[in-house]
Amino acid sequence: MTWYLIRRAGQALAVVIGVLILTFIMIHMVPGTAARSVLGLRATASRIAIFNATYGLDQPLWRQFGSYLDQVLHGDLGTSYILQQPVSSLIAQRLPRDALLLGLSTALALLIGLPLGIYQAVRRNGVGDYLLSGVSFTLYSMPSFFFGIMLVAVFSVQLHILPPEAPQATSVGGMLADPRALVLPVLTLALINVATYSRYMRSSAIDTLAQDYLRVVRAKGLPERLVLFRHVLRNSVLPIVTIVGLTLPQVVAGAVVTEEVFNYPGMGLLFYQASTSHDFPILLGCTLIVGVAAVAGNLAADVAYGMLDPRIRHGGA
């Protein structure tokens, strides 16, 4: 297992560096220049020269990349051209907020989606199954911006029972201190994801329910509640583990639309705004973080497989 983890960590490092190189090349292929984008198209040549010299953009590309890697290895992700703040600070401000929002919504979606999926599998083709499938598909097909705006329209504008904004505190503690403000953004993301989780769970549980070993445990007299919890849930949850593992990069990448609707400046908006303004340090910094999260999520999913299913072992196999 240890050797497996070391090998996977090495692969992960290679993937992250590869992503960085690709991103670095691609952002420099975008039409226009950072100086013009930041200073404006009417910037004088002397202003552009000052800007380029300040940020090393007058150097050859390979040297710029070398400098960037050197910076990263020293824990410096550079300074945003537009926001004029260290990228690490910007990410540090936003990442916990997104982790809280997306973490809570993912947890809530799992809490609702997994039992729902099992229920639908057990009551397959029943009225409840059809009804819940309909609700799931409706939620799944609904754009998050529309769903968010609808929730605001009903609960904030019409009923005045929940605030239309997410918590505006800058710390996780401060945000948790305003739980009412978390309700709508968390619900928006969670309910849309419930459909995904419940559909996967339903499908997986239907397969599991057809297995012979369930007949055996039932024949032994195990209560149905324990059959479902101990055997069906555990054996059906593997596909969900993969999905949750793949969700990790989404958690750190943010949710642009939800952030916009609920006035919740997070990683998604940070990346989006940087992408429209040639703010290279932010683009690279965010890509690095998301890349790390992607490989970490996959690694965590693989490790979780082994823990959940003893038949799967990573000991060099």
Next chain:
Amino acid sequence: MRFTRGPAATAATAAAVTLTLAVAACSGSGPAIGNGGGAAPKGQMERGGTVTMAWTGASPNFIFPLAPVTNTDGYNVNLVNPMWPVLVYGGDGGQSTVNPAESLYSSMTWTSNDKTVTINLKPWNWSDGTPITSRDFTFVYNMLKADVPNWNYYVPGLFPADVAGVSTPTAHTVVLNLTRSYNPAFYTEDVLSYVPLLPQHAWDKTSMTGKVGNYDETAAGARAVYAFLQKEGSDMATFTTNPLWKVVDGPWTLNSFQSNGDYSYLPNTHYSGPDKPIVSKWVNTTFTTDTAELDTLRAGGSIDVGTLPLNDIQQAGVLKSEGYSIAAEPFPGVAEIIPNLYNAQAGPLLRQLYVRQALEDLIDRPQIVSKVYHGYADPGNGPVPVQAFTQWASPLEKSGGPYPYSPSAAIGLLKSHGWKVVPGGTSTCQRPGTAASDCGAGVAGGEPLSFQLTYASGKASVDEQEAAIQSSEEQAGVRIALKSEPFNTLTGTAGTCTASSHPASTCGWQLVDFGYDPYQLYPSGTGFFNTGGYNNQGGYSSAMMDSLINATEYGSSASAFYRYEDYAAEQLPWLWLPLESDIFVYKSSLQGFTPLNPISGGLNPEVWYFTK
């Protein structure tokens, strides 16, 4: 507040465009929403209270008033000006004029053929009780002079480069000897309106622990002080704690600041000016989008002042029922389509005045004002907005401009220059040549009258405007292909194109609409239409225009401005477009909010108050 001039203005424009996502017009057919200039106060004034103002996408990040060239965040002006106002205060009530009462100077006298200006400062004090003196002016001047390219408001050739010498005969008198004669109005309203006074007695140092001295009196020392203050000015974590920023001369002092763009002020209890804050706290809060802001307004949140996007103008009724009032403010700027006179393909066409005239004749500006902006826009009759600058708009502009909408005039012009006009189709040149009745130099026989119009995406009203232009141009067989790009992409790809240098990489555009260009107090054409001007992207060059612009800046004739303005309106270095107004939403219990100051963007919270 918006900052407007110079190379920094483009970034300011970008910021302003962001702000203008929340700029709009009103529903209906006319300005039922006004500036509120004549509205009588309702209720009894209540001292104290907190006023909360909402912004969209605002994220100020620099507190030192002399920001470096690499920092172009237009919202820094919003943060800084309430604490360190500029020498010449712009906007008097609802007028785009100098406000003598709020300005830091008591008189300004021009002598030596308008080459010397004597500025007398008011006997006002800094917040720590120290008098504001002429030394504070020389402190600013010395820093800028020592490192002038690193000031984001610097316009090559103007202050401080044009200052031959500064003397301070008294503690409250500054004498500027300039390198040339200036039009006093131009210099006062368009140059000195960018210069703040800064507390030399507190800021003339090179480190936090160092003592205050007269370091700025040498070039090296001034550079060191400037660098130190710029470094401190970028440290957002210390905006509210750094003792430097506690010394202010404006009506407000910073109380809190968060890097997400939320910040608040308390009144400067030692403010010497006439309008001392009435409310006890002014909070600025930022929203990611205008939709999020509007949702909060509609939900009856804590916002006292916000903006209303055009697309949501139908929400005005709902907002009124939530206890808000609405006011419109003409914007002091010019909206335009810039023709690229040196684009390889379209340049020869666009260099023909009659072609530009025909294009302008075909823009139905009254209809755009009425249908797209619902009546809340300047008509765009020329380079000076007639609503925001009533004192500078010429009779020609006030009467509708030289090119009222007229498809028949456009068709006549084209036919008289050898074009086969195909309404609804594509007109083509039938008589190539350079005679008066020919298509003009560089225009080939059979050449179609077609252009690509690139514009900034993201605003439905702009989409509608461009579609309307595309449609109306077809009446004379002018084909307009529309292409929208994100604003920052546009600024990154559409560069200045001139006769002497036209790099293909930034010269591929034909017609471009960036939105608008804001003015300061003096709606000068410098930089826009003069040869080689920093905003002259299309490469327009005319000796007559240069001469007329020079007369507005360096001459003394009072009528020089109208001559420049009418000539620019007629010559069409840019195609004129309507410019939409700002729509503000404010709590009905908040008085003093109107009339809106066009120059400060409606921001005068020192005169706002709640009523019982």
